[in-house]
Amino acid sequence: MQKKGFIAGVKDALPTALGYISIGLAFGIVAAAANLSALEVGLMSLLVYGGSAQFAMVAMFVAQADLVTITMTVFFINLRNMLMSLHATTIFTETSFWNSMGIASLITDESYGVLLGENIHNKNISDNWMHGNNLFSYFAWVVSTIIGTLLGNIIPNPESFGLDFALIAMFIGLWIDQVASMLSEGAKKLILILLAVAISYVVLVTVVSESLAVLLATLIGCGVGVILDGYY
Secondary structure (H helix, E strand, C coil): CCCCHHHHHHHHHHHHHHHHHHHHHHHHHCCCCCCCHHHHHHHHHHHHHHHHHHHHHHHHHHHHCCCHHHHHHHHHHCCCCHHHHHHHHHHCCCHHHHHHHHHHHHCCHHHHHHHHHHHHCCCCCCCCHHHHHHHHHHHHHHHHHHHHHHHEEEEEHHHHHHHHHHHHHHHHHHHHHHHHHHHCCHHHHHHHHHHHHHHHHHHCCCCHHHHHHHHHHHHHHHHHHHHHCCCC
16 A cells, blocks of 8 residues: 555645634634734744643733743643654654654644544555644644734634634544544453543542643553553
């Protein structure tokens, strides 16, 4: 089977990019309300590139939080990207160091979800395909956040357009697609992973904060998934 190239990656990322546009517009509108300029938002999107982290940053700017607090908050919010990047290295085993760095630098929940969906049906994924997947989504996010900021004074209330639900809707769509893909290989693995996450969360939430319990339970679920990959 011939490997898919950059253009194929762009095409496969189109649904993600469309979702990013609505979320990016919403973020830009929120950022404009916090008195951030289009230039500041553009630089933030280029350098941070994390929807939830950027929303948190804007809220902390409004609250006049200190730089250390903002930096640590963004670090922990985006920490999950490290896990996704580590798993991606098991898919791109023949990729050069610099190509791997490029993939890891721009991987997101959504582009990672597209990668996993592709990996279900295609075990011979090229790094060029992943670059197309990552870069198109990146471009859509940066441009839409800048446009959203410019429109901020025209559309001061994104909730009236349902833009605040766009991120949730995208995650639901990706989650359903991944569940369907895993079920096609058998339900046992999926059930075991979900049980590991649920039990871990219930136990951990009694001793740590809810947010930390979610993070640790997710790590445990990832670990169980990696172990089960060797058996199923």
